[in-house]
Amino acid sequence: QAFFCLLLCIPWGSSCPPSCQCTERAGAKAVLCSSQHLEEIPKDIPRDVVFLKLDANSITRIPSNAFRHLSHLEEIDLSRNAIEKIDRAAFRGVAAGLRSLDLSSNRIRSIPKEALLALNAKLRLANNPWHCECALQEVLWEARLDLDSVQDITCHTAPRQEYVGKPLLQVLDAGVNFCSVRQRTMDVAMFIAMFGWFAMLIVYVVCYVRHNREDSCGHRDYLSSLPSAQPRAE
Numbered sequence: 479q480a481f482f483c484l485l486l487c488i489p490w491g492s493s494c495p496p497s498c499q500c501t502e503r504a505g506a507k508a509v510l511c512s513s514q515h516l517e518e519i520p521k522d523i524p525r526d527v528v529f530l531k532l533d534a535n536s537i538t539r540i541p542s543n544a545f546r547h548l549s550h551l552e553e554i555d556l557s558r559n560a561i562e563k564i565d566r567a568a569f570r571g572v573a574a575g576l577r578s579l580d581l582s583s584n585r586i587r588s589i590p591k592e593a594l595l596a597l598n599a600k601l602r603l604a605n606n607p608w609h610c611e612c613a614l615q616e617v618l619w620e621a622r623l624d625l626d627s628v629q630d631i632t633c634h635t636a637p638r639q640e641y642v643g644k645p646l647l648q649v650l651d652a653g654v655n656f657c658s659v660r661q662r663t664m665d666v667a668m669f670i671a672m673f674g675w676f677a678m679l680i681v682y683v684v685c686y687v688r689h690n691r692e693d694s695c696g697h698r699d700y701l702s703s704l705p706s707a708q709p710r711a712e
Contacts, residue, residue: 495520503529506552511535519544526550533580534558539565546571553578557602566590573597582606582627587634591616598622604630610637610646612657618646 494500498511498520506528511520516535523530528550537559544565545551551572561584569576576599586606591613594601601617602624608614610633617623618631633641633649637656641649 493522493524495522498523500524500527507550512555523548529553531555532559536560538585539563540568541565542567543570544568548572549575551576555580556584557581558583560585562586564589564593566592568593569597582630588613589617594621600624602627604628606631607634608632608646609635610641610649610656614646615650615656618650 494509495511497514497516498509501508501510507524507526508529508531509523509527510531512531513534516532516537518537519532519540525547527548530545530548530551530553533555534557537556538561540556540561540563542565545554545568549571552575554572554576555578557580561581564581564586569579573596576597579597579599580602582602583605586603587609588611594617600622603617604627608631614631618628623631628647629645631646633644633646636642636649641654
C-alpha cells in the first residue's frame, strides 16, 4: 500500500521519456532527446518542460497538437531531422509562449502558413529544400525569422527555373511576387467559372422562352380548332 501511495504521489510531470535525459537549466526543466534515432515526437514528455531538444533524429512529421499539453514550453529544437510534413495545428497550444523554434536542415518543401504565422517565436528555416511559393513568401515577410539564417532559405524548386538555387530573399528583393502570380491564376479561374455560369443562365432563359412559346402556340391552335359559338335565336 505504501508503494502504490508513493506512486500516486509522484507528479506526472516528473517522468522522463526513456530515450531522453531530463535536467534543469536555471531552474527550468529541459528535456534532451538529441541523436536518439527517434522517428516521432515522444508522447510522454513532462508537462512542465521549458526547453525541448529533438535535434539529429529521424522525425518525419509534426502532427496536429503535438505539443499542446506542454504549456510551459519556450524553446523547441527540431533541426537535423527528416521532417517533410507539418500540420496546420502542429503548434497549437504553445504559440503564445514559444520563443524559439528551429526547423533548419530538414526536408521541408512547403508549410501551411497558419502553422507559423500564429507564433511569436524566432524561427530558423534554413537548409530545407523549399518550393518558393506564396505561403513561404508570406512567412518570410510576416514571421519572426532568425536574421542570421534568412540568407540560407533558398529556392530548391520554383515556378521559373531562373529562381532555383537562389536565396528567397534575393528573389523577392528583385521584385518577384509569388502571391500575385497565384492571384492572377485565381482571377482567371473565377472568370472562367462566372462565364460558364452566365452561359448556362442564357441557355436556360432561351429554353424557357422557347418552351413557353411552344405552349402558347399549342394553346392558340387548340382554341382555333373549337367550333365557334352560335348566337341563340330569341
